[in-house]
Amino acid sequence: MHQYPAGLVKHAGRTAALALVLVVALIILDRAPKVAVPRLVGASLASAASTLLHDKLCLAVERRAGTSAPALRVLAQSPAAGARLKSWSTVTVALAEGPLPRLALPIPDNDPCPRIAERVAPS
Numbered sequence: 520m521h522q523y524p525a526g527l528v529k530h531a532g533r534t535a536a537l538a539l540v541l542v543v544a545l546i547i548l549d550r551a552p553k554v555a556v557p558r559l560v561g562a563s564l565a566s567a568a569s570t571l572l573h574d575k576l577c578l579a580v581e582r583r584a585g586t587s588a589p590a591l592r593v594l595a596q597s598p599a600a601g602a603r604l605k606s607w608s609t610v611t612v613a614l615a616e617g618p619l620p621r622l623a624l625p626i627p628d629n630d631p632c633p634r635i636a637e638r639v640a641p642s
Contacts, residue, residue: 582614
């Protein structure tokens, strides 16, 4: 029978315990509560942003060139209303081109959302 140094066995036990803790943590995170995406199409940008923040979801804005709709109304959203996402996942709303206002929304401590991403897409 081979003899291992006592320290090696001690560290191997800690490594196995740490690996088990990480696996359990990943399983728990995967089963995190999910949030239903609200219907945002037709809403104002301010209303959509407030609703998403209340529902613990993040906002991304996509601008649609060449549309005649009002600039601050949501034309489309992704994912669709009713989809289930993990808290603080991003919902993208499409708006017609036009100036964006500054929105005064309460930002939670340790804001989990990235800054509003804006991109322009053809209609």
